Each structure stands twice: as C-alpha cells, then as structure tokens.
Amino acid sequence: MGLLQALYNMAVPLIERQDHEDEDLDDRGSAISYTSEQQEQFDALISEMRDATSTEQLNDRFGGLLFSFESDDLYLTIVRSEDLSAAEFVTCFEIMKTNMMQMYKSSTIGWSSREKVAEMKEQGLIYILIKSKATEELRKNNANTEKSQETVGFASFMTTWENEEPVIYCYELQLPKSLRGLGVGKTILCIIESVGIALGMPKCMLTVFSANPAYEFYKRRGYTPTSFSPQPTVLRSKELPPSYWILEKMLGPAR
Numbered sequence: 001m002g003l004l005q006a007l008y009n010m011a012v013p014l015i016e017r018q019d020h021e022d023e024d025l026d027d028r029g030s031a032i033s034y035t036s037e038q039q040e041q042f043d044a045l046i047s048e049m050r051d052a053t054s055t056e057q058l059n060d061r062f063g064g065l066l067f068s069f070e071s072d073d074l075y076l077t078i079v080r081s082e083d084l085s086a087a088e089f090v091t092c093f094e095i096m097k098t099n100m101m102q103m104y105k106s107s108t109i110g111w112s113s114r115e116k117v118a119e120m121k122e123q124g125l126i127y128i129l130i131k132s133k134a135t136e137e138l139r140k141n142n143a144n145t146e147k148s149q150e151t152v153g154f155a156s157f158m159t160t161w162e163n164e165e166p167v168i169y170c171y172e173l174q175l176p177k178s179l180r181g182l183g184v185g186k187t188i189l190c191i192i193e194s195v196g197i198a199l200g201m202p203k204c205m206l207t208v209f210s211a212n213p214a215y216e217f218y219k220r221r222g223y224t225p226t227s228f229s230p231q232p233t234v235l236r237s238k239e240l241p242p243s244y245w246i247l248e249k250m251l252g253p254a255r
Contacts, residue, residue, distance in 0.1 A: 074132055074152070081125035081156070088129065091151040093120060095174045103209045108243040120156070125171060128155045128188055130179070153179055157192045162205055163228055167248075168196035170206040173214070185214075189221060196251050205248045210241040223247035 084092070096116070104111035130153040153175040160169050170192050175185055193204050206223070208215045225231075230242030 074130060077129045077131060079127050079129065081121055081127060082123060084127060088127075088151055089120070092127070092129075092154045092172075092174070093117065095151070095153060095176065096120070096172060099174050100209075100212075103211055106211065107209055120172070122158075124158045124160075125156045126158060128157075128191065130154060130175075130184070130188075152176055153184070155188050155192065157195070159196075159199065159201065163226070165203075166201060167203050167205045168192060168199065168201045168251075170204060173206075185217065186221065193249070193251055201251060203248045203250050205246065207244055207246050209244045215245065218247055221249070223249045 079088070093116070097113075101111055104116075129151050132150050132152045154172065155170065155174070156172045157168060157170045160167060162169065170189065173185055173188060179185075196204050205226070206218065208218055224247060226246045226248045229246035230244060232242060233240040
C-alpha cells in the first residue's frame with residue numbers, strides 16, 4: 001500500500017470520528033521530537049503525492065472521497081510553492097484576495113499585497129490545488145491547456161515550529177462560494193491532518209479572522225484557541241473578540 005492510499009484510508013476515519021464521536025480532543029495529543037528523519041519522510045510523502053497527480057492517480061485514488069459529487073469535473077494536484085507556475089500562483093493569489101482582502105483591511109494585521117505574496121511564496125509550503133477540467137468545448141476553443149484546467153480553489157500547509165514545538169500548519173484554505181458547504185473544505189482539512197499524523201506531528205494549527213465565517217467551521221472540526229492566541233477584550237457591558245484567533249487541534253494516532 002502506497003503512502004497516497006494510506007492517506008486516503010486515514011482521512012475517512014478522521015471525518016467519521018469527528019462527525020459521530022463527542023470526546024475530549026485535548027487528550028489526543030502525543031509528545032514527539034522533530035527530527036531530520038521526519039523532514040525526509042515528509043519530502044518523500046509529498047514527492048509520491050506529486051508524482052501520482054502527474055498520471056491522474058491522485059484523482060483516481062483520492063477523487064472519490066473529495067469530489068464524489070462532481071469527480072468528473074474537479075481534480076487535485078499537489079505542488080511545492082517554488083514549483084507553482086506563474087499562472088497558478090496568480091490565480092491562487094486572486095482567489096485569496098477576493099475572499100480575504102477586506103478582512104485583512106478590517107483587522108489589526110492590515111493588508112499588504114507585497115507581504116502576502118512573499119508569505120504565499122515561502123519555501124517549504126505545499127499547495128493542494130483544486131482544478132476544474134476543461135469541457136470539450138473549451139478544449140476546442142482554447143489552446144491554452146493550463147488556462148482551460150483552471151484552478152478554482154486551493155489550500156497550503158507546511159511543517160514548522162510554533163511555540164517551541166513542531167506542528168503542521170494550515171496557512172490557507174480558500175474556496176469559492178460555489179464549492180462551500182459540499183464537504184470539500186472538510187475533506188481537504190482532513191488530508192492536511194492526515195499528513196500531520198503520518199509524520200507524527202502532535203497538532204495541526206491555523207490562523208483565522210474572528211470576522212471570517214470559517215471560524216465556526218474550524219470550531220466544528222475540533223479546533224480551539226491556543227494558549228498564546230489573542231484573547232477577547234472584556235468591556236463593562238460586553239466582550240469583544242480579538243481581530244484573529246490562532247487555533248489548534250490535537251492529532252491522535254492514525255486508526
């Protein structure tokens with residue numbers, strides 16, 4: 001059984017466990033040491049996933065789980081940030097900008113296109129691109145295959161250190177409105193968590209604006225504020241949420 005198939009098998013129990021069990025997530029963590037061997041394992045994992053996409057094996061093995069509602073029209077591709085094509089990066093940036101720019105501007109972080117571009121190009125980031133297959137009519141009328149196979153959403157993640165411990169960090173999970181509420185975000189998040197489990201990471205972390213409706217989605221998926229997340233401001237008559245939350249979820253052993 002390859003690593004890709006193993007991730008597929010791990011993602012299903014993760015979804016089912018969260019949907020049907022009510023247990024204390026804080027008891028699932030396990031202390032580990034971050035080693036160069038784990039980084040090598042991560043590199044091998046991503047390489048196998050990337051190689052699989054080149055022959056559409058990723059869609060065959062993973063697509064039924066991710067896109068059972070429309071697997072003929074959507075597929076995944078895995079790529080490192082430094083290997084994104086210029087067109088892919090621009091599309092990802094525009095999707096993120098459409099979804100998030102106003103939230104950045106309204107937050108204490110503020111918006112800077114230059115800083116966001118640098119963050120999204122950070123070495124070590126892995127992108128999961130959600131692409132729409134070209135229809136036969138598009139293929140006939142558009143010779144630009146890359147444009148025809150348009151990126152419609154994406155996620156990015158990497159292994160890193162947070163508060164002196166190794167974690168897998170979800171940097172972005174950006175979907176258009178047309179793909180929300182269909183289980184796509186839930187499943188991609190489970191894939192990222194599964195990579196963390198495969199590498200022995202004790203937790204998955206992410207940052208979300210308080211004004212972002214996705215905050216409630218992450219709470220339902222078992223994410224809670226870290227001890228070092230910004231905290232609410234307590235006023236005389238009300239409590240104001242922070243501009244953003246830093247969330248974490250303890251990852252239990254794979255089943």
